[in-house]
Amino acid sequence: MEKREQLYEGKAKKVFATDNPELLIVSYKDDATAFNGLKKGTIVGKGVINNKMSNLLMQRLEKAGVPTHYVKELSDRETLVKKVTIVPLEVIVRNIAAGSFSKRYGVEEGVAFDSPTIEFSYKNDELGDPLLDEYHALALHLATPKEIETIKKLSFAVNEQLKAFWRECGVTLVDFKLEFGRLSDGTIVLADEISPDTCRLWDSKTGEKLDKDRFRRDLGGVEDAYAEVMKRLTAHI
Ligand code: ADP
Numbered sequence: 001m002e003k004r005e006q007l008y009e010g011k012a013k014k015v016f017a018t019d020n021p022e023l024l025i026v027s028y029k030d031d032a033t034a035f036n037g038l039k040k041g042t043i044v045g046k047g048v049i050n051n052k053m054s055n056l057l058m059q060r061l062e063k064a065g066v067p068t069h070y071v072k073e074l075s076d077r078e079t080l081v082k083k084v085t086i087v088p089l090e091v092i093v094r095n096i097a098a099g100s101f102s103k104r105y106g107v108e109e110g111v112a113f114d115s116p117t118i119e120f121s122y123k124n125d126e127l128g129d130p131l132l133d134e135y136h137a138l139a140l141h142l143a144t145p146k147e148i149e150t151i152k153k154l155s156f157a158v159n160e161q162l163k164a165f166w167r168e169c170g171v172t173l174v175d176f177k178l179e180f181g182r183l184s185d186g187t188i189v190l191a192d193e194i195s196p197d198t199c200r201l202w203d204s205k206t207g208e209k210l211d212k213d214r215f216r217r218d219l220g221g222v223e224d225a226y227a228e229v230m231k232r233l234t235a236h237i
């Protein structure tokens with residue numbers, strides 16, 4: 001397998017072609033952005049942590065029956081993945097009120113829900129990833145009704161798996177964002193990443209934030225928080 005041209009550079013990762021048209025290499029950067037790119041910075045070592053964490057979690061999800069894009073970790077920062085056509089929806093699952101949910105609905109951060117919620121944003125940087133519902137997604141032809149059903153079912157399954165796993169690590173899974181894609185045969189698989197960039201992770205005992213909110217909110221100790229969740233994860237896997 002040979003690395004070919006760079007196809008894309010995003011905010012957190014670079015994507016490269018390979019000599020196999022069905023496979024890509026993703027390369028994780030230390031660059032951090034928030035508020036739709038308005039806030040920029042570096043989290044030293046983040047790329048390595050996010051790469052490894054995402055791969056460990058995706059392998060675990062595969063074992064639990066969730067199809068993912070993961071193929072093989074190539075190095076500290078690089079992973080071979082199945083190429084997909086990304087469904088342009090950011091799928092957000094929440095167990096506890098935080099972030100934009102708390103702000104939008106006037107609910108204090110930390111209020112636990114009776115059952116998890118799901119919401120979609122239109123993955124479109126120019127529009128600022130606006131919130132939309134299933135009818136909007138269908139009207140915009142972002143996905144078919146069947147794909148949306150599959151995405152919802154898989155997202156809740158991911159939540160149950162990740163929640164249980166993080167609990168064993170002494171971490172509360174507050175919320176997270178997923179992206180799905182279509183393989184060349186149309187199969188929907190989990191793509192992109194699962195990391196402290198895309199999840200809210202709170203220490204189960206102290207409630208300390210161990211995720212990107214430390215960067216977003218200038219709480220300090222950003223690198224230490226990423227290292228701490230990674231340490232707990234590897235101690236448990
Ligand atoms: P962004 O595009 O939001 O700045 P990243 O820096 O993480 O995000 O860039 C990675 C890009 O690669 C994202 O647009 C993501 O949707 C896309 N992507 C993730 N996994 C795959 C995959 N398996 N196949 C094709 N594209 C993918």
Ligand code: UDP
Pocket residue numbers: 090092098099100101129175176177197198199200212
């Ligand atoms: N999230 C993400 N990328 C986005 C938006 C949100 O990974 O573009 C994650 C975020 O890290 C959190 C969850 O999705 O774990 C819910 O985020 P929220 O809607 O509360 O938005 P925020 O407060 O980050 O603006």
